[in-house]
Amino acid sequence: xxxxxxxxxxxxxxxxxxxxxxxxxxxxxxxxxxxxxxxxAYGGPWSRLRKERLESSLGLQIIQMDLAxxxxxxxxxxxxxxxxxxxxxxxxxxxxxxxNPVDCVRANILAFANVAEAVAQAKAERFLFAxxxxxxxDLGVKEAxxxxxxxxxxxxxxxxxxxxxNEQLGKSQSESNGIPTIAMRFFSVVGExxxxxxxxxxxxxxxxxxxxxxxxxANGGARNFTYVxxxxxxxQKLIEAPLVGFEAVNVTCGEPxxxxxxxxxIEKNLGRSSERTVIKTPDYDIEKSWADLTKVEALTGxxxxxxxxxxxxxxxxxxxxxxxxx
Ligand SMILES: NC(=O)c1ccc[n+]([C@@H]2O[C@H](COP(=O)([O-])OP(=O)(O)OC[C@H]3O[C@@H](n4cnc5c(N)ncnc54)[C@H](O)[C@@H]3O)[C@@H](O)[C@H]2O)c1
Numbered sequence: 385x386x387x388x389x390x391x392x393x394x395x396x397x398x399x400x401x402x403x404x405x406x407x408x409x410x411x412x413x414x415x416x417x418x419x420x421x422x423x424x425a426y427g428g429p430w431s432r433l434r435k436e437r438l439e440s441s442l443g444l445q446i447i448q449m450d451l452a453x454x455x456x457x458x459x460x461x462x463x464x465x466x467x468x469x470x471x472x473x474x475x476x477x478x479x480x481x482x483x484n485p486v487d488c489v490r491a492n493i494l495a496f497a498n499v500a501e502a503v504a505q506a507k508a509e510r511f512l513f514a515x516x517x518x519x520x521x522d523l524g525v526k527e528a529x530x531x532x533x534x535x536x537x538x539x540x541x542x543x544x545x546x547x548x549x550n551e552q553l554g555k556s557q558s559e560s561n562g563i564p565t566i567a568m569r570f571f572s573v574v575g576e577x578x579x580x581x582x583x584x585x586x587x588x589x590x591x592x593x594x595x596x597x598x599x600x601x602a603n604g605g606a607r608n609f610t611y612v613x614x615x616x617x618x619x620q621k622l623i624e625a626p627l628v629g630f631e632a633v634n635v636t637c638g639e640p641x642x643x644x645x646x647x648x649x650i651e652k653n654l655g656r657s658s659e660r661t662v663i664k665t666p667d668y669d670i671e672k673s674w675a676d677l678t679k680v681e682a683l684t685g686x687x688x689x690x691x692x693x694x695x696x697x698x699x700x701x702x703x704x705x706x707x708x709x710x
């Protein structure tokens with residue numbers, strides 16, 4: 385597949401990863417179309433601000449559409465024809481999936497099925513969609529997990545169940561329609577324009593405002609934190625990787641990092657320390673995510689990891705200028 389002028393439709397384009405992916409793909413010469421309903425799970429002005437940034441810096445217009453609206457299937461089929469589809473739109477967040485189960489199922493199951501149906505009817509070039517490290521449950525606590533170790537029996541949240549169900553539908557559709565399909569298992573993505581419901585943002589805001597920080601388990605557990613620009617570089621390589629059939633791929637790089645290490649970096653950037661409260665890891669959450677990188681490195685050649693100190697420094701600069709007063 386020649387990447388240079390391929391048409392890519394990105395859903396969830398005004399989301400955290402979606403905005404960075406659109407910027408990256410346009411910079412790489414792709415013809416990008418973005419779709420979003422501009423109603424992220426965490427509210428706030430963030431999707432509007434990301435949309436305005438895409439419009440002002442790239443001239444990219446986001447098509448406002450609810451992907452769960454099945455009456456717009458024919459419009460989607462038209463958009464997907466001749467395109468690679470990267471489906472990121474979702475109700476993300478383990479905790480919020482239990483607080484808002486109907487919203488979660490609508491975005492993660494109904495919208496996913498509608499998009500997958502449009503992909504099949506349009507005979508899209510390729511289908512990549514966002515899955516999650518949460519499909520492994522606690523399998524990553526003891527060892528780096530390989531893609532084939534996920535069986536669906538380890539999921540600990542509604543959110544993880546919806547992502548596992550997406551993978552089953554994506555796999556069976558790919559087997560019947562022959563469209564190359566990739567379930568991208570993202571691991572805790574961090575960076576500028578991130579999500580206010582995620583650890584980096586919550587820790588930063590609390591420390592900045594002198595409020596206590598809550599850690600889940602000793603040292604807050606550990607994650608394969610992935611800088612958003614590393615994540616989107618991997619996605620681009622997956623768009624271009626030689627591939628037939630269905631693959632699930634760990635989308636991350638480097639080693640797991642203790643959450644407390646990220647908090648220490650935040651404190652360094654803010655020049656103040658936080659009051660730390662440690663609570664038991666909630667049942668829906670995991671202690672550690674740890675990815676085996678064999679497959680992602682073989683498919684993409686992406687082996688470098690942006691250090692957490694650099695990630696937090698960039699986040700800090702962005703937050704101070706853009707998020708502090710919002
Ligand atoms: N950020 C992470 O660390 C992480 C980790 C694992 C998986 N993921 C997955 O990656 C994807 C992107 O995550 P993100 O962090 O950018 O989340 P995000 O919430 O910032 O972006 C999702 C976007 O999808 C849009 N959307 C939701 N429902 C929609 C619908 N029905 N129709 C149209 N648009 C809709 C929202 O408005 C939002 O802009 C999600 O599928 C998420 O589950 C993210």
